[in-house]
Amino acid sequence: MKQARYIIAPILVFFSTLIYAQSGWFWQNPLPQGNHLYDIESLTGLTISVGSDGTILSSTGSGWQIRDAGVENYLFSISMKGVHVWVSGSDGTMLHNSDGVGYLWEEQTTGVDKQLRSVFFLNDNIGWSVGEQETILKTTDGGNNWDILYTNGSQHYFEVFFHDDNNGWLCGAAGSNGVIKKTTNGGTTWQNSIIPASRMNGMHFADMNFGCAVGNGGAIFRTTNGGTDWSLATSNTSQDLKAVYLKTNGEGWAVGYEGTIIFTSDFGATWNTQTSPSYNNLNAIYGNWVVGEGGTILHTTNGGTNWEKSFIGFSNWLTEIDFVNNSIGYTSGLGGKVYRTEDGGYTWDELSVGSSLDLYAIDFKEWQGLTGAGYTVGEANGLEFTVYRTTDGGGTWLDKSFTIPGVSNASNIYNCYRMLGTNFIVGRYGLIARTTDGGDNWDIQKLPQQSFDLWGIDFESENVGWVCGSSGTILKTTTKGDEWFSQNPDNVSNFRSIYFADLQHGWVVGVGGIIYRTTDGGYNWTKTTPNVTFERLNSVYFADQNIGWICGASGTILRSTNGGVDWYIQESGTDNELTSLSFTETGVGWISGRFGTILHTDDGGGGLSVNSFWKNYLNLSLADPGETTDDMDVIVDPELLNSFSLSGISVVLDTILHSNVTDLAILLSHNGLTDTLVVQPTNAGSNFIGCTLTDASSVPVDESQPPFTGIYKPHSPLSVFSGIDPNGIWTLKIIDLMSGNTGTLEAWGLKLYFDTPSDVKSDYSSIPNNYEVYQNFPNPFNPNTTIKWQQPETGLVNLKIYDVLGRELTTLVNEELSPGKHEVVFDASRFSSGIYFYQLKAGKYIETKKMVLIK
Template sequence: MSCNSLMLNFQKWRFMMKRWSFVIFLILVAASLQAQTWRQVATATYPYFADVFLVDTLRGWAVGSGGAIYATNDGGITWVPQASGTTADLKKVFFLNANVGFVGGYSRTLVKTADGGMTWQPTTVVEIPETGASIRGIQFTNALTGFLLSSESGKNGRVLKTVDGGNTWTTVHYVANEEFNAFSFNGSNGVVVGSSAAVLYYTTDGGQTWTKAPTPSLGGFTYTRSDIRAVHLFTPLVGYAVGWGSSAAGLQPSILLKTTNGGASWVYMTQDSADRTYDNLYAVVFKDTLTGVAAGGGTRGSVVLTTTDGGVHWHRANVPSGVALYGVHYSKSLFLIVGSSGTIFRWLNLSGTPNLVTKIPGSTLYALRFVSAKVAYAAGYGGVILKTTNGGETWSGKYLYANGLSPNIQDIYFVDERNGYAACSYRMVAKTTDGGESWQMVLPDTVSATTASYGVYFTDNQNGTVVGQLKSGTDIIYHTTNGGQTWTIRTGVVNKALRAVAFGNALKGAAVGDGLKIVYTSNGGSTWSASSVSGVPGSLASSNLRDIAYLDSSTAVAVGNKIVLRSNDGGASWTFVDSAAEQLNRVSFRRIGANLVGCAVGNKSLLSTTNGASWTPYLLDTSIVNQSLYSCAVDYSGYPWIAGSNSSIYTSAPVTSVRDGHATFPQEIYLASNYPNPFNPATKIRYALPTAGRVVLNVYDLLGRHVCNLVNGFNSQGVHEVVFDGRGLPSGVYIYELRFGNAVARNKMLLLK
């Protein structure tokens, strides 16, 4: 055989091997539809904080969940994490000086530093016999002498003392059937407070002996509980304690107590009626004999009280936050306040409004809406509002604050980038006209915990509908025609809580609720009637519905507990479409040209659709998306966005960020997942190039046969997008391949007809 013949056969063999290798690769990777390329674009800035401590106006520490210790060297403006060496939740922090500090937490955990937090050494205080006890108080009077307070829930309150810098501890006070919450020492005098106003102890000999103080009267108010949660003995004789308050179990004012004899007796401080609060207080500190701060709250907003006359009068400060605040400390004129959701406030001279340091507070995000290609909002627990102005690449957060309240946000709707509404717990509805910078209450709140506004939708700036629950098992519908200035009310249409509302046009709308109940309107919300539902399996006959979205003026989809329904007549009648593996919390649709893109999100899943009639599960990358999901949206390019707890937002949209006015380009080629996927008939494919150059983008079937060429030519640096039209092709999995220089990237897509 000639050399030419041998060479020809070798080339044929090499070509066939390459062809079959590619086919084998396609078969292997197409065995199941590959997960979308997901990325996280937002999360909470900080963890839950339980306490804060300042050694001067620059240096301080905040501690909290999961062993978190954060330090500041600029007075609380910026914070950096420090390695604590433990994952236990931490509750208290105390520094003897700028170098020596102690942090205590759950499971008897005590962490110590001798170098200002550069290194921490965790230990277990074995002298506390209760393994489930948490360390709730730490205070040192000098380098050798210090105290710990520990307790379990409802029992085993204990005070321990060290005389060797914390190497060993001895119990100096123990009560088996009482829970201790906090303590404070000043000189040889000390006080302990606990799970009720009857749990008050004091010592005058450095903790060697303890005496129980008489139970104080509580101002003539009726209390179902009287937990005392924090105490500060400012001088050896003068101290303040704070605790329980509630508006849910009757109006029970926040408890404020004062002692002038070292804790031997306590006097209830009655708040002025105009400034009276009804929330738990978790922290108290006094700067001098007259000036003090107490912090707490959490049901309808944070609560911060100040006094400048030694507790005779307390005034509520304007603090734009909806979470419980657990720690407060000061150095000279600087106060720092911390709490859940990673909230940090910085307050100078107790004047004006405290400044929220936290860029993104943590929240369970119940609602997510794209208002334009660039602007989107997310909102949820604690009144947190997140906003993006660059298409979702970066987000910033704050708290909805209206009329002194920041309740949980159940739903949001924006008519445009600046005008929007929020439906909240305790019935409140708030309105913004400046893109969320400020909010005004347009539907007043109530103290009833069973009254809530769950869904909101406006067809224009003036006409809107809010749905919710008047009380357990009773629906309520509010309708406005003047932008929320006045409302008409309808209740008792289906006698179930209504959870969401949407409109297909200015006239046709529907609301969904518990027990498979749906109501509809054909006159813009002036009147409502019960809808009919058919074809639902018996096992799902009482499913709770959670959300609704319109595909057009007549077609709508509702989702809920393991169920998907569809209406073709504007919401008057509904038929069963599909079941789901779990509860679906939100559904969203957007029309992109001739294509309709939809998604629905559940606790651990995401479904996609192109028509609302058939749904396909996404294969989420659990290494990235690893939590329960509560809201979803489709952006103006057709990509899905999903949100969960801890202010986490994810998307499969490619990176298109802009920073400091300059485009951010990838370091290597990036081939995004097509969207929608599955699709019918068309889908979008995005890719990004690190530099300009020649690009080839081809589509193949599973046998490696070339289907079509989408790109073949020179492309500029940056992000590009093409449309693949599958009309004329059979249903199935297709491979799209991007070649750029020596780099190759492939993804799969599913055409489903």
């Protein structure tokens, strides 16, 4: 038996108003989480639910807590007896807990690698588990040892139930039909009770005689004699039913797809529909609890007369998320849904657009300091191309939908992009349209009559922008959309998102894990090979030329720190489809997705450390005209610099009071480097108040409208400071180029972002005779380990880390090294426990070794 793995402290408490500092990506909606839940059970005050991606929730009556058993497998079933809890899952997973609160879990060895869809314990010792390919397991010592009774058949078993040591039943699928079997000798042999025409997904017995099995198409079979005979009951639903629960008094419930809940009071002879507050598929019921897709938890206290949601938030499919600063954000979704937050995503309010059409994109850029102006676009409505606009933060929406003469059927609009005074939309069949008057009139730049669809759009300046779509399509404009020309890297890729950090550095991603990058404005594209993933990639974003993220299907999140040359996988904690990224600063971001998924990070998804430095109450008068400087002495913890290097910076101008900012140029200097932050903004006005300058913003400060309050992109990239020693004097210089307007510097600050470097240490004292890769040390490790190798000749060395499925996670070394002995430290703090591989390539030499991370 494997040793118990101690979980981390609960990271989120349901119904709690406390906000915990968290690392990596964590749930903001729904709460406590949004993964699918497959089973729930309750005993002596403890309720536990389990689901996809290793999800375990526990409650003792005061709310739900997320538990971590150290596995990412799907967890399908729970059985509770006394203080003992067992959970079965994919790949032969069996977990055990006996602390009475669901806190400490151990992994038991089952001897199989099949999906174990159901586990049932009769008492503390005797239990059974069944699953795919006719797998049947039994234990008589609480799971310390499991005997394999059957495996490797063609049928699949979904639930097992026992009344006593000898009498039990199971149900499942036999091809397109169902199967119900019975044993009278504790599972040694099984006989078919009936072969239904529909697959049977769940079963439950009230006692030795009365039982029900439920399945696809609303099928319900019931027995009154312990399974000797079964009869088909009328369920009054055609929805697939996934689970059933019977009480000894004859009352019972069955649940299934599209929120179906039906009730019986006569052991399943007759059934009536109960009102469900959710349209998500429901997977399990136990007593007065129901769970299902997208983290759905329902509860009743009156026998199902009323079912209430026992989770916070919403579970609609979200298509895009857009934050204009660290507090205010918006998200759009199917069915005309739009939500707004004013507290960084911790609570959301639904906005009324006035339409039930699917909305595919939303854009609220902070142009002119107006956080309340934005667009949302979506599904075609007959002749109309759907566009809505708001100028008051979504309080009211104006219908700016339009028709195109000669186009008999409108097509979907998939994306929108808002700039100062100009707004673009792109969509199906190659549609590109532009408005310069708030959507009252639309200039059709490309009719929706092309052989490709357009999904992504990004502008890097007022005139220069790109769109991307199917058939390898990338179009560029340098004339604000008046003309578009092709920059296709191929003619087959289905691109879903494009992003440029500046006029030269851009990235495009799409279906099948495709990733391209360019360093010359799109004239030449380099494909990432081999694929990091083959999942559909829906959104890409870069904070600067180096640091970027991608999100996509199956909960995929990728991160790069070298401009997209290499990517590593970040833990999302979900398998839900992820649709959109939005960052306000280098490490502060959000992701939207299916089932209402909203994830948030304050540290770039893990691995970033942030240090802030401030100077307040300066009241420093600005020379008029002339130069004014202020120095900040930065001292960073030496232990931090031993493991991290400076990877990004934000400058906070809070506050510069000046009556005409068009007079000003603002510079930042450190360690011999100078960056230009602001150069005489175009629009007249006064003051910088609460202004953050970061490469992560897409709103140029020089082109915006003062007063500057919010998050803006500086005149020149702050990435010039990446990698340098942050310690020492940082100088802010304010140059007033015109006389007649005076001002003061009241306060300013720096946010320094640190990431983990992988610096190679080399010993050239002797030249080895051959290549050799040594076993990492320590091994097992947590979280750092050293990898050493030697090489007899100069050459390009590539050292990469892979997971147990062979997926590339990160590149530690990719540089030319001289003959000698070398070593590098691998920091696995962002990865979960498990087996990993490191592979070194140098010329024709290739060597791979295994290592084990235990947290």
